[in-house]
Structure formats: structure tokens, C-alpha cells
Amino acid sequence: MVPLIWLIAAAVLAIGELLVMDFTLLMLGVAALVTAGVAVTGIPVWATVCVFVVAALGTVLLVRPALRRRVVDSSEITAFTPRELEGMDAVVLVPVTSTDTTGQVRVNGEIWSARAAHPGDMFSEGDRVQVVSIDGTTAVVWKGV
Structure with missing residues (x-):
């Protein structure tokens, strides 16, 4: 038993x-x-x-x-920091301007809200841009590609 x-x-x-x-x-x-x-x-x-x-x-x-x-x-197992996205290429999904954060980009397979780095810049859907920095949950991008 x-x-x-x-x-x-x-x-x-x-x-x-x-x-x-x-x-x-x-x-x-x-x-x-x-x-x-x-x-x-x-x-x-x-x-x-x-x-x-x-x-x-x-x-x-x-x-x-x-x-x-x-x-x-x-x-x-790797730790991820948003800083790793800086310098990466991105594709604009929703038009990006420098005045608001309603734009969106796809960076490294993820979708981020975005704004243009320089005043007056505007990027259309499908444009290729580069991430300059990450500001909170917003990717700051420019036409560096």
C-alpha cells in the first residue's frame, strides 16, 4: 500500500x-x-x-x-529598452507631422506612435523614415533613410 x-x-x-x-x-x-x-x-x-x-x-x-x-x-532572454530602436528604419503607417502624435510607424515589427523631429516635416503613408529618438511612447522620426 x-x-x-x-x-x-x-x-x-x-x-x-x-x-x-x-x-x-x-x-x-x-x-x-x-x-x-x-x-x-x-x-x-x-x-x-x-x-x-x-x-x-x-x-x-x-x-x-x-x-x-x-x-x-x-x-x-534579453532585456529590451526603447533606446535600442534609435537609428532603426521605420515605415510610416499613418501620416506623421511634427505638431501631433497621431502618426504611426512600424519599427522592428512593432507599431509606435510617431512625430516628426523637425518642425514642418510631414511624412506620408509608406514613406521610409529613421527613428531619431524615443520620447515616452512616441518615436521621433526624420527622413534619414
């Missing part, structure tokens, strides 16, 4: 891992699975609990960090 309880615990922890996606519950599930295998030998319940604690510590402290490094590649 004790091995069955550990198998059920392993299954519940593995299902819980699907909700959390942090590998902690998965490691505890593996520890419960190891404990179920050891419990089949008929050792006392207190010994199975000790096996679970040792297996849980081993998997959480040794296996989980290695697994996270392998699965979650930190090089893919």
Missing part, C-alpha cells in the same frame, strides 16, 4: 508541475517515484520518508539547477 501512495504522490506532483513549470514539483515527483521503488522492498514507513527527503534534496539541489540551465537558455 505504501508504494501506491508514493506513486500517486509522484503523479500529483508531476501534474502540478504542468501548472508551475519551475521543475521543483517535477523533482519532488521524481523523488516520490524513487521512494515508491524503494518502498516495494518493504522497509518501514519512517525509512521511506527518509528516502524521500534525501531523494528530494538531491534532485532539487543537484538535478534541478542543471536541468534549468539546459532548458532555460539565459542567452535567449
Whole structure:
């Protein structure tokens, strides 16, 4: 009966891992699975609990960090700052003037509100422009392309 309880615990922890996606519950599930295998030998319940604690510590402290490094590649995670858009080319989607921010441009696949950098400049739909700076949520553009 004790091995069955550990198998059920392993299954519940593995299902819980699907909700959390942090590998902690998965490691505890593996520890419960190891404990179920050891419990089949008929050792006392207190010994199975000790096996679970040792297996849980081993998997959480040794296996989980290695697994996270392998699965979650930190090089893919990059911080984005709007300053990175400065100097990029953009396409005008909605006419841009220097007097308001109702114009829109597509920069790097994203749509930004825009205004012209120099007074009197106006860019029509389809014009290619360059981002001079980012002012809040508005791209300041000019005909630098």
C-alpha cells in the first residue's frame, strides 16, 4: 500500500508541475517515484520518508539547477529598452507631422506612435523614415533613410 501512495504522490506532483513549470514539483515527483521503488522492498514507513527527503534534496539541489540551465537558455532572454530602436528604419503607417502624435510607424515589427523631429516635416503613408529618438511612447522620426 505504501508504494501506491508514493506513486500517486509522484503523479500529483508531476501534474502540478504542468501548472508551475519551475521543475521543483517535477523533482519532488521524481523523488516520490524513487521512494515508491524503494518502498516495494518493504522497509518501514519512517525509512521511506527518509528516502524521500534525501531523494528530494538531491534532485532539487543537484538535478534541478542543471536541468534549468539546459532548458532555460539565459542567452535567449534579453532585456529590451526603447533606446535600442534609435537609428532603426521605420515605415510610416499613418501620416506623421511634427505638431501631433497621431502618426504611426512600424519599427522592428512593432507599431509606435510617431512625430516628426523637425518642425514642418510631414511624412506620408509608406514613406521610409529613421527613428531619431524615443520620447515616452512616441518615436521621433526624420527622413534619414
